[in-house]
Amino acid sequence: MLFTAAEENYIKSIFHLQEDGSLVSTNAVAANLHTSAASVTDMLKKLKSKKLVSYEKYKGFKLNTEGKKTALIIIRKHRLWESFLVNTLQFGWDEVHEIADQLEHIQSKKLVDKLDEFLGYPKFDPHGDPIPDSNGKMHEQIQTSLAELAIHESGEISALGNPSSALLELLQHKQIQIGTNLIVEKIFSFDQSMEIKMNNELLFTISHELAKNLFIKKR
Amino acid sequence: MLFTAAEENYIKSIFHLQEDGSLVSTNAVAANLHTSAASVTDMLKKLKSKKLVSYEKYKGFKLNTEGKKTALIIIRKHRLWESFLVNTLQFGWDEVHEIADQLEHIQSKKLVDKLDEFLGYPKFDPHGDPIPDSNGKMHEQIQTSLAELAIHESGEISALGNPSSALLELLQHKQIQIGTNLIVEKIFSFDQSMEIKMNNELLFTISHELAKNLFIKKR
DNA sequence: AATAAATTTTAGACAAATCTAAATTTATTC
């Protein structure tokens, strides 16, 4: 099924607002999309007729299975494009959202999958949010970025936030890879850089920028 | 000025149809965009009110200076995205047009310029059409692709069609660069490969694929 | 020059997406 950009924006908004599986309100979507409550009601009728939401007048609504599946496709596109912009085109992570809000509506499954491949199948976007794979599966956030570990906490590297070639070069040089065990020995408040011990041996310093891109399963 | 995707499609269509500076007809645009003549007339009123076309009822129309400038921005985007798709994401040159027809409407000057930089400022798209630079200037086709030279013709390499890293690697290895003089010694009809003499010395074979991507100023 | 044919424009309608204002339903408060 193909959807208009407007429909996709509503689907995405509802998805984000129902995180916990609860019902979503008309006003919440209106506020989120900076539109009127009346417009939301109009669109809900349409999404209901297209069988993407369960909706009863005045009672609230939520995406059904098909609706969630659709939302994940849009979110996948949004976050892959953000990764491309930051990673490949060197945009700052704070200037990509608007552009990705346009790019997420480009219709071509092949494009998205090729982009994913080109980017090296990143698990998280530049803001740390998980990127659904081509089956709509997202890494649950049982992992945290290294940057969020406290002193003396330890874990194992489980994913790369956004594998640019520059990042991969750095990791190769420092011999860091998926599965590497590490423990935080010190955090310098000046620049948030961390001193970490790797595989109980080597001790070295990691920038905050790098720490944000290393995802960890705590131990 | 910002324009809708529909407006941009009309502007681009008119641009292509007036190549020689002549007036364009309603039916020509209708055929080109697979729409009705009535729709074209409606849109022309709008483009006239936005001062992009000169148009007199029943007499035909053409883009004015501002209209052409706008058209070149859209064409620049279309051809850069095509280059990206073929070059970076490994699409075939015959499967990128539809996707570029969507991508050309993404609004962000910075995105286009960064994409151009990332691609290495290609002069021609994967179909051999010239890509306008950020000032709207296009390489006039006084140069031809090497693939179009006949036997015994000679010239100097003046531009790369689409500088992918794979192409650059090949050129570096063979020591071919901008300014290199060459003459076509032989063309094998079997695969269109060419035997060329470089700087009056080295003799070697070049595939048709490569020849299409080397642009030449004839001598 | 008159008529026929082709082209173009206008008239009127429709779907998508939005809005404001009024009506309806649900939630809160006394």
Added chain:
DNA sequence: GAATAAATTTAGATTTGTCTAAAATTTATT
């Protein structure tokens, strides 16, 4: 348990882009 407030839906309009059919204009052909 009314009365009031808040949230939601409906009614009616508007803009954009499209369509078909009819009218107007230009071009071609007797």
